[in-house]
Amino acid sequence: MKTIHVVAAIIKDENKIFATQRGYGEFKDGWEFPGGKVEPNETSKQAIVREIKEELDTTIQVEEYFDTVEYDYPTFHLSMECFICTILEGNLTLLEHESAKWLTKDTLDSVDWLPADLGLIAKLKEIL
Ligand SMILES: Nc1nc2c([nH]c(=O)n2[C@H]2C[C@H](O)[C@@H](COP(=O)(O)OP(=O)(O)OP(=O)(O)O)O2)c(=O)[nH]1
Numbered sequence: 001m002k003t004i005h006v007v008a009a010i011i012k013d014e015n016k017i018f019a020t021q022r023g024y025g026e027f028k029d030g031w032e033f034p035g036g037k038v039e040p041n042e043t044s045k046q047a048i049v050r051e052i053k054e055e056l057d058t059t060i061q062v063e064e065y066f067d068t069v070e071y072d073y074p075t076f077h078l079s080m081e082c083f084i085c086t087i088l089e090g091n092l093t094l095l096e097h098e099s100a101k102w103l104t105k106d107t108l109d110s111v112d113w114l115p116a117d118l119g120l121i122a123k124l125k126e127i128l
């Protein structure tokens with residue numbers, strides 16, 4: 001099966017993290033961490049900084065590696081590296097997503113996460 005290498009930003013501010021709702025495509029309306037596919041000749045950290053600028057017009061600082069999700073969708077394998085990030089500059093403008101929310105440990109389960117993210121959400125509760 002084809003593997004897609006994705007990077008995702010867990011943008012954190014004190015005890016809250018930023019979740020976004022997909023606005024188009026196969027997974028439309030599902031909730032995710034913003035990010036996307038790593039391009040040839042860029043590192044994962046370069047990719048996540050680029051993706052957040054493209055999707056949210058915001059410059060982030062990558063604080064630390066958090067986890068890698070390995071998940072089999074019916075038509076591809078997802079390998080998704082997730083980084084805890086903070087905002088350096090920008091207002092998280094939704095250029096591609098249809099909605100977004102800041103979530104705390106108590107509200108983390110209130111949105112409909114993409115299936116690949118569920119294990120990550122459980123692990124995130126331990127650090128929020
Ligand atoms: N960004 C992101 N993608 C996720 C998450 N969970 C999950 O299963 N995915 C899947 C959905 C997509 O198949 C793939 C990421 O692709 P993407 O659509 O964000 O990629 P991209 O930003 O480069 O956009 P595009 O060029 O494909 O339109 O990973 C998540 O938390 N964040």
Ligand SMILES: [Mg+2]
Nearest residue numbers: 034035036037
């Ligand atoms: Mg994306």
